[in-house]
Amino acid sequence: MTALSRTWGRLTTPGKVVFTLLPILVVLTVGLVVAIVIFGGPIWDVVLANLGVVRFVAAATIILVITIPIAFLNIFLEMKVIAFMNLRIGPDRVGPWGTLLSVVHGLKVLMKEDFTPTGADSVVFTWAPVVTYAAAVMTVLVLPFAPGLYGQDFNIGLLYFFAMGGLGVVGLLMGGWSSFNKYSLLGGLRSAAQIISYEIPLTLSAVGLLILAGTMSLNTIVQQQSGWFTDWYVFRQPLGFVIFFIAATAEGNRTPFDLTEADSEIVAGFATEYSGMRFGFFFFAEYVNVFILSALTVVLFLGGWNAPFPFPHLAVNLDPGGLGIPLLFLLTLGPAIATIVLAAPFYLARSSMRWWVALIIGFALFNVLTVGLILTWGFISFSWVAGLLWFLVKTFTFVFVFVWMRATLPRVRIDQLMGFAWKWLLPAALLNLFVTAAAVVVVGS
Template structure:
């Protein structure tokens, strides 16, 4: 009966059976990692130089691939932050507390939202056009994400500095409506259909004043040096002080842009497409699971993008609002200058820094905090403080950290404004929405364009 007697009686097998689980894992993992490291080294040595040559030969392509991937990776945390900000800010405006259960101040709430969406059933109702139904969220999401490619986050930190950047932005942003229309049509639901048609009418109407409002800025930006639609160039034209921002030169254009952008992002008071008290959830009525999640994320990514574009075009993008002492030299802080002293410095700072903060924890926390707890909290506080110091040093030393900081401050200002509007305003009606676009915004943007062009021609002649 004992078929495997030969193996079971062998010495290695008996040795194996005497090991604990951790020892067995070690016996597997350590040799495996050694082998993996050897293979990696071999691959790098043999295939590295030709691969580098290949990359160098196709540098624009590689750069595009890296930028696109980075932007795709960036959108999920951005959406998480925006969802949390919206939940919390609206709650405060409604005299509620908002999320406060998951993580400190409920900060992990949107992560939990994401996990919930992932774990739900991916349901396709009867009667849907399955292909279109499946593709619609992808189209919407990718159209929103790909507009981020041309937005300059900081000096040198732009996905692709296209010379037709603004045109690319509006072209890609216009594709969003295709996804919504696909969702509305394929869902086999009248509410979805109404939502899809509303979105088509709304977004196409508001594209026109949105684009026209920016043309004035383009004219102003193109007078000085180059004639280009590059967003990076538009930012550089505005660098200097706050008074160089285009919002002061084109206030009407900014107003039109902001209203039209609200409609483009489907935000209150123009959230016709998903008006929950009228057409349930609009185009997303029949969606569940991660497909709905894509729509959900796309909405918030859209808010971020629209805010980023408003900050870029009208508020100077990553430039500082005043003449900031640019890039102070912090070479004396260069980590390499300390050499081997690092071996001693790191544990010393960690230990005594933890002691320092633990001391305050013990004083202010009272007896509830034990020795080890207060040491742990002290270590966390120390790391937070060190992180702040490193960030401050980066802000002083590197212009891209400064640029990114200013850019994010301006962008999140507009994000908060969008959230504020959502918490305050009711929804307009469909015919009022369309009438407003065609009767007011379009003539106003044409007037703005006319006045700008006339002024430029007269003054620059």
């Protein structure tokens, strides 16, 4: 407890706000679910009457909570993939294959001293990571993860996404300016110049797609791409896709456009003076951004949660209640019998195997099998489970590409970066827009 209270004492005000808000939201959501289960009808009526509010609370909770495992996963992926590409082993101490190392990283960052340098503008310095993190988190609200699984379906979803994503640079600029450090200042100004420049080709490359789609609602854009993979917008907007992905790399401050935190030039850029959880928020925001930009690329150009082929719909309707009393026997005896049956081969095959070791192996196998069966059933029977899986597979493919680029490419120079945006990407995006518009006028939408 002392460690926990000490950690709490070291948190900054925004940190305390977030860590107070998070449990409250979790408790509210869980309470709502429990109330529905216990009281049923009347509560359900109240929920249906205020669906917007309830949906918002649930979405805010899930989005805030989900960013943490996403960031952990991205950090682990980055460490492990880059290690393999460098012919290293990478993290392998904490957890199986080092999977828990990013969790330990998170705890370490939480425990570290929270330091404000002399001369820093402490208010701006404190709130800068919050702005960046909030901007990253708020964009998740409009992402359609699966059919019916999204925070809000705005009809200006894409515009909202770009507006919120662009807010992140304000946090970087605040952090760079308020740190009272010239490296931070250079990093902050670099990020401002870079992100504002790349925002234009990023947005323009999506406009061609918007002409074809006729809507800014991300949910509708995904629905338009259902069917075979040839219906994905990447085949109708190949140039737009390339421009979008390059600009997204720059937006996410990723190699080769990571000038904002160019470690061999300006130490750590805007984050030079940050420590503890304030640095953690910047760090989290970066990795959440990688996920979000990959997700948006998938949503806009690669069909979002759609399978690459028309997925056969084989809803297997299970009705366990129909079994009646035998269900009780199944629930009580099923696990035990399955465990013994699965353990038997191990016990019989090796004379040195202790019976309880065999039982543990059998129980673990039973759990894996059950979870697998339930997942398979969910994948077949529920379109949202299948959709979520397709979405995550595609998104993490792009996260992998981001990590791959980081392992391979050196960094560009600031003048080459700006020249590339204004001399190549912007004209190409305009050309893409013009050709798309002309084609729509000639062929008809």
